[in-house]
Amino acid sequence: MPVLLSIAILALLILVHEAGHFAAAKLQGIHVNRFSLGFGPVLWRYQGKETEYAIRALPLGGYVGFPDDDERSPYPPDDPDLLKNRPVADRLVVMSAGVMANLAFAYLVLVLMFATLGIPSVTRIHPGILIAQVMPDSPAERAGLQAEDVVLRAADHDYSTVADEASALAALNDFQALIRRRQNRPVPLQVQRGEGDPILEITVTPEMRGEVVAIGVNLAPNQEVTLRPAQSPAEIFAEAGNAYQRLVMMNLSGLQQLLQNFQNTATQVSGPVGIVKLGADLARDDAASLFNFTALISINLAILNLLPLPALDGGHIAFLILEAIRGKRLPKELEERVMQTGLVLLLGLGVVLIFKDTLAIVTGSG
The missing domain is CATH 2.30.42.10 (PDZ domain)
Structure with a gap:
């Protein structure tokens, strides 16, 4: 049960992140043709009026798909409601919405913790x-x-x-x-x-x-x-704000240590397996630890996605900022090449971390 609960929390945080992108696009009238929680084989699928919703076998991931470059898209290339045809500001809202959703969700989790547990x-x-x-x-x-x-x-x-x-x-x-x-x-x-x-x-x-x-x-x-018990709703929100600030600073401090002293701190980086194990261990302790874990990972997911790396939200945001500065888009071929390279490297890192965390669990060193 603790492992399943940890996986469910991680899947929920990914769902929140992707829902942020989805909602930001839909509220602006931008076409969205896919909303998927997870990767791999489809376990459940529902075709809406415009968007296909799916749950896939591997819950540790997800994506929102846009029909911009889909050969089977029913929309003409110059449709103003395609994401690629929207102004930079509209696209920035969509690309940053996942991060904002995770940051807001972390605060709500802390509010719920103090309201229910004390x-x-x-x-x-x-x-x-x-x-x-x-x-x-x-x-x-x-x-x-x-x-x-x-x-x-x-x-x-x-x-x-x-x-x-x-x-x-x-x-x-x-x-x-x-x-x-x-x-x-x-x-x-x-x-x-x-x-x-x-x-x-x-x-x-x-x-x-x-x-x-x-x-x-x-x-x-x-x-x-x-x-x-909390003495008033004001105390709940205040305590949640203090705890939220501590978790944000903890994440930023950890990222700073990683960047400044990569050789010594890289061994501490965990992938999905390591995060699931940590969540399962905390689930055995108490509910407060599990709430804190959820908020911490939600903030961590937001901060990591803001890094200006290809295939992450931060990479897309960096390209949009460059476009705003230049007054025109970078060559499409260059963007695609950089994003594809970044995706390969990101997937490779994910595989390495999964093997590392799994080996640590099997050998008892993690």
Whole structure:
């Protein structure tokens, strides 16, 4: 069930994205001849007045088709309602609508989470600093640190006396500053792995990762959080806005690290299989984690699609911006060649990531 739920969420986010393109075209009176969720063999098909709707066997994808270059199109080449004959502004609206749909949907998911589950509230602060995540092939992983470890001491800095939110935040900032000052110099840590277990002595050596000195972990205050009912609709929307901002910044920070330090961070990139596994793992935890996962992936899908790469929405948008600047379209052959090359590379990357994620799951390393 968790795997099926994760696949369903990913398919829903793709449906939202494609529905954005579809709605933007239809609302402008632009002809659309296909709306498909998934790829591969057709499982269900319905022929509407103008548009064919289909669900296909592989749900991890989808597309909106336009009859512009379809040899069987019933519309003449100069039809003003063909996408290619519309002004640049109209086409920009269609190409950017999928991204906007995913961004809006992520916020609605967070609103629904806070409305149904409640508002997070800290009920107890524990000593130490929680390691929420350990990055693959990082100094922390090589030193033996694990997710859910609690750092009680680093060098001569004691974090075992943390007792409230202010001191927890101060300890977290102090530890981060300590790491940044100790590039290529060992930092001895005292770590609590499990409640009641002996204290572990672990030494980690910070290194330059991108533009900052780090050990490759995500940190959080070591605290217990419960959910309480919202006091008003205004609080729900405000909390959703705060959570939305954090998720957007998390996505942008991850993308920045990938671009700045591709060699070390490329191994962390996941394809559809890895995303499904992550969603399935979170589905076993609690509903709040699943809501956050849905919003996070929806924002991630939007940001990635905005990249100015061929075959992505950002690639089409880049061509439209160039057309607006030049005052005329680029040669059709050039556009097609670039888009086809980009599509091949994108599909190739997808296959590589699927094999990588599948191998990691089979071998137990993912």
